[in-house]
Amino acid sequence: MTIFDLVRNILLAGLGAQEKIKESIDELVKKGELSESQGTKIIKEWTEKANRSTSELRDDMSEIVAKTLEKMSIPSREDIENLNKKLENLSSRLERLERSPKEKEDTQG
Numbered sequence: 001m002t003i004f005d006l007v008r009n010i011l012l013a014g015l016g017a018q019e020k021i022k023e024s025i026d027e028l029v030k031k032g033e034l035s036e037s038q039g040t041k042i043i044k045e046w047t048e049k050a051n052r053s054t055s056e057l058r059d060d061m062s063e064i065v066a067k068t069l070e071k072m073s074i075p076s077r078e079d080i081e082n083l084n085k086k087l088e089n090l091s092s093r094l095e096r097l098e099r100s101p102k103e104k105e106d107t108q109g
Contacts, residue, residue, distance in 0.1 A: 018050055 022043055029039040069076065075083075 018047065021046055 025034065025039045025043055028034040029036055034042070066076070
């Protein structure tokens with residue numbers, strides 16, 4: 001199981017739990033054990049907490065993946081972009097150097 005699969009399963013379980021809680025609250029409202037406004041308030045509070053937890057989990061997973069990639073010596077996207085910029089700069093300089101002697105020959109010849 002990959003990290004992606006693990007995170008996906010955790011998030012899907014969270015969504016399933018959220019749906020079950022909503023169903024339970026709706027049932028309590030139907031039975032008259034909770035008012036509709038109380039049920040709505042509980043669901044809203046739980047959803048806000050779940051969203052914060054999901055965001056924190058996402059941040060934690062991003063950090064874990066970044067550290068894992070770093071330990072594996074796999075270059076990051078930023079590393080590759082920096083190398084591409086350097087390569088473009090070197091290619092540009094090489095082209096200018098190659099043109100320079102040719103331009104001198106043209107003016108002399």
